[in-house]
Amino acid sequence: MVTATGEHEGKIGRMKLRIRGVTFSYGSIPALNDVSIEVEASEVLGIVGPNGAGKSTLLRCINRILKPQRGAVLLDGADVSEMSMLEVARRMGYVPQNSPMVFPTTVFDVVLMGRRPHLSWRCSADDVKKVLEVLKALRIEDLAMRDFTELSGGQQQKVLIARALAQEPEVLLLDEPTSNLDVRHQLEVMELLRTLADEKKLVVVMAIHDLNLAARFADKIVMLNAGRIFAAGKPADVLTPKNISKVYGVDAVVSEVSGKPFILPLKPV
Amino acid sequence: MGGGVEVAAESRVLELYERFVSKKFLFIAGTLLLIVVLVGVAVTLGSANITVGQAYAAVVEATLEKLEAAVNAMMLGRLELHFAPDFDVPSKYEKIVCDIRLPRVFMALVVGAALALAGTVMQAILRNPLASPFTIGISSAAGFGAALAIILGVSLTRSTIWIVAGNAFVFAVLDALLIYGISRMKGATPETMILAGVAFMYLWSGMTSFLQYVGEAHAVQEALIWMFGDLTKATWLKLGVTSLIAAACIPYLVLKAWDLNVLMLGDETAKSLGVDAGRVRLASMLFASLLTAGAVCFVGTIGFVGLVAPHIVRMIIGGDHRFLLPASALFGAALLLACDTAARTVLAPVILPVGILTSFMGVPLFLYLILRRRREYW
Ligand SMILES: Nc1ncnc2c1ncn2[C@@H]1O[C@H](COP(=O)(O)OP(=O)(O)OP(=O)(O)O)[C@@H](O)[C@H]1O
Ligand SMILES: [Mg+2]
Numbered sequence: 001m002v003t004a005t006g007e008h009e010g011k012i013g014r015m016k017l018r019i020r021g022v023t024f025s026y027g028s029i030p031a032l033n034d035v036s037i038e039v040e041a042s043e044v045l046g047i048v049g050p051n052g053a054g055k056s057t058l059l060r061c062i063n064r065i066l067k068p069q070r071g072a073v074l075l076d077g078a079d080v081s082e083m084s085m086l087e088v089a090r091r092m093g094y095v096p097q098n099s100p101m102v103f104p105t106t107v108f109d110v111v112l113m114g115r116r117p118h119l120s121w122r123c124s125a126d127d128v129k130k131v132l133e134v135l136k137a138l139r140i141e142d143l144a145m146r147d148f149t150e151l152s153g154g155q156q157q158k159v160l161i162a163r164a165l166a167q168e169p170e171v172l173l174l175d176e177p178t179s180n181l182d183v184r185h186q187l188e189v190m191e192l193l194r195t196l197a198d199e200k201k202l203v204v205v206m207a208i209h210d211l212n213l214a215a216r217f218a219d220k221i222v223m224l225n226a227g228r229i230f231a232a233g234k235p236a237d238v239l240t241p242k243n244i245s246k247v248y249g250v251d252a253v254v255s256e257v258s259g260k261p262f263i264l265p266l267k268p269v
Numbered sequence: 270m271g272g273g274v275e276v277a278a279e280s281r282v283l284e285l286y287e288r289f290v291s292k293k294f295l296f297i298a299g300t301l302l303l304i305v306v307l308v309g310v311a312v313t314l315g316s317a318n319i320t321v322g323q324a325y326a327a328v329v330e331a332t333l334e335k336l337e338a339a340v341n342a343m344m345l346g347r348l349e350l351h352f353a354p355d356f357d358v359p360s361k362y363e364k365i366v367c368d369i370r371l372p373r374v375f376m377a378l379v380v381g382a383a384l385a386l387a388g389t390v391m392q393a394i395l396r397n398p399l400a401s402p403f404t405i406g407i408s409s410a411a412g413f414g415a416a417l418a419i420i421l422g423v424s425l426t427r428s429t430i431w432i433v434a435g436n437a438f439v440f441a442v443l444d445a446l447l448i449y450g451i452s453r454m455k456g457a458t459p460e461t462m463i464l465a466g467v468a469f470m471y472l473w474s475g476m477t478s479f480l481q482y483v484g485e486a487h488a489v490q491e492a493l494i495w496m497f498g499d500l501t502k503a504t505w506l507k508l509g510v511t512s513l514i515a516a517a518c519i520p521y522l523v524l525k526a527w528d529l530n531v532l533m534l535g536d537e538t539a540k541s542l543g544v545d546a547g548r549v550r551l552a553s554m555l556f557a558s559l560l561t562a563g564a565v566c567f568v569g570t571i572g573f574v575g576l577v578a579p580h581i582v583r584m585i586i587g588g589d590h591r592f593l594l595p596a597s598a599l600f601g602a603a604l605l606l607a608c609d610t611a612a613r614t615v616l617a618p619v620i621l622p623v624g625i626l627t628s629f630m631g632v633p634l635f636l637y638l639i640l641r642r643r644r645e646y647w
Contacts, residue, residue, distance in 0.1 A: 060537070065540045065541060085545060086543035088543065089541060093541065094537070094541035096535065096538055099538055101535075102398060102533065103392070103533055103583060104583065104587070105588035108286050109588060112589075113527075113530055113534060114542070116527050116531050116542045116543065117543045121591070128283065132282055141281075142278075144282045144286065145285050145289065160538075163534075163538075173541075
């Protein structure tokens with residue numbers, strides 16, 4: 001599919017992230033089995049599935065933090081495993097499930113670390129400006145000079161998302177970006193991701209537990225179960241009572257609220 | 270929210286950040302100044318009747334003379350440089366300053382800087398606030414190397430001092446290489462390195478105890494004394510060797526400041542930012558160990574500087590290693606020089622080994638810092 005949008009000069013069509021037959025195991029523990037996914041720029045992909053399904057592992061494989069034993073990850077047709085770490089870092093940002101920060105460091109400095117793939121030893125006024133922009137986008141300017149280790153879990157999560165945004169990636173990978181956030185901040189972050197996808201033409205891939213948020217904000221959902229894709233497609237097609245019952249072992253009613261599926265889990269089966 | 274308000278908030282953050290950066294520069298400049306003052310104090314104290322002006326004049330003259338001699342020696346006579354000035358300082362003072370005080374003063378600065386820098390790096394790569402240059406067993410290995418040389422027949426006469434120091438250095442580096450090898454095999458995680466380091470630390474101390482058990486009494490005592498951190502043994506030549514080793518190690522570490530920053534966010538995040546966490550950790554460990562070995566092999570174990578200095582500096586100027594590394598090094602230098610000057614003077618004419626004093630001073634200081642901090646971070 002070629003859709004010349006013209007916002008990137010010299011680039012025809014939309015950027016594409018293709019995951020082809022990725023298989024990964026940690027030693028003898030299999031985690032992913034023949035996973036294939038395609039996402040395009042401006043799309044938000046939600047990866048759902050029960051604990052241990054392989055969501056985090058998949059994100060790590062995409063980002064080449066882990067090397068899949070089989071299969072490949074292609075960014076605009078180029079194999080990620082043949083790029084240098086720095087090149088991958090310039091094109092993909094990653095927000096892990098948690099970040100072990102031991103030493104007191106200001107939020108500003110944490111976000112500035114996202115500039116690492118772009119800067120030389122010194123950091124320019126441009127880098128500083130980028131950090132300011134990102135802090136503003138996430139509305140955490142007032143945290144800028146606070147110590148990261150002294151923030152609440154939700155505040156830390158926002159800072160880590162800011163750090164990945166400062167990286168200015170084409171692909172943004174997020175591992176449960178809303179797990180520590182309150183309702184309002186969940187919506188704020190989700191809307192921000194949506195805006196980034198729509199306006200900056202990012203590919204957004206997020207592992208997420210909240211099926212309703214996934215249904216509302218994702219264009220596509222991939223449902224993983226025990227390392228395999230159980231279902232993939234539009235939210236309404238994937239998040240059905242039948243699939244939810246099979247994968248999560250939970251009885252759920254799915255209704256529709258403003259055109260999106262709304263899931264109410266009832267009881268474990 | 271109006272656009273004007275947002276712009277105001279943004280420029281306010283920028284202003285705060287810029288103030289934070291100037292604070293870092295200010296801290297570095299202040300520490301430099303402190304060092305200059307401390308050098309003056311250290312040279313003046315205990316030297317009969319020398320004035321402060323004479324002391325500084327003698328310091329500048331002696332330093333440049335030695336530098337001149339070193340440079341000319343390296344030119345192998347192809348070029349004779351003369352840049353040392355000749356101030357009007359009584360030759361008696363000149364001699365005291367040049368031969369006795371200065372090597373010791375500079376050794377304190379170089380060793381303090383090396384230990385503090387190595388400590389900062391170790392804490393970053395092991396992601397552990399309790400890490401120090403000695404966490405992976407460097408000082409125990411050096412102690413064993415020295416004890417081996419001393420107890421197996423050589424004593425600390427002038428010529429054998431180099432054998433002992435060389436042996437200490439070799440074993441310290443061997444320790445680092447062993448940790449390197451194990452980490453390469455088992456994955457270069459902080460846990461692997463700390464566990465392997467602690468294991469080797471016990472191994473070296475065990476072997477040292479064995480030597481002490483079987484060794485002759487006077488040799489055992491000499492070996493024990495060697496292990497006290499002590500700057501009395503400093504000479505210009507040793508200073509030169511330690512400084513050269515430091516000069517070889519420091520550039521790599523300072524160049525990797527960003528990678529050390531990023532490592533603190535965890536290996537996964539580091540990798541996602543293009544930093545090969547394992548490789549940076551291994552290489553930094555080697556350089557930090559080499560730096561430590563170069564200091565320890567001449568002056569023995571000087572504890573606490575490498576642990577405390579990074580923490581104090583981090584609390585004042587934050588965790589960005591571009592500033593933290595040089596600032597820690599300078600602060601460590603000042604701290605050790607201050608301690609050594611105190612060690613020379615508190616019980617004068619008895620001169621305490623500075624290693625004992627740093628431990629005495631380090632413990633309360635450290636406890637104070639732990640108690641004062643609003644939030645404990647380990
Ligand atoms: N470092 C590791 N070493 C060995 N096995 C691992 C490791 N990390 C994950 N696993 C295993 O791989 C499988 C997939 O784990 P993964 O972390 O990808 O799940 P997840 O879908 O992200 O789960 P969660 O929702 O709990 O975050 C699990 O069986 C897990 O036990
Ligand atoms: Mg996970």
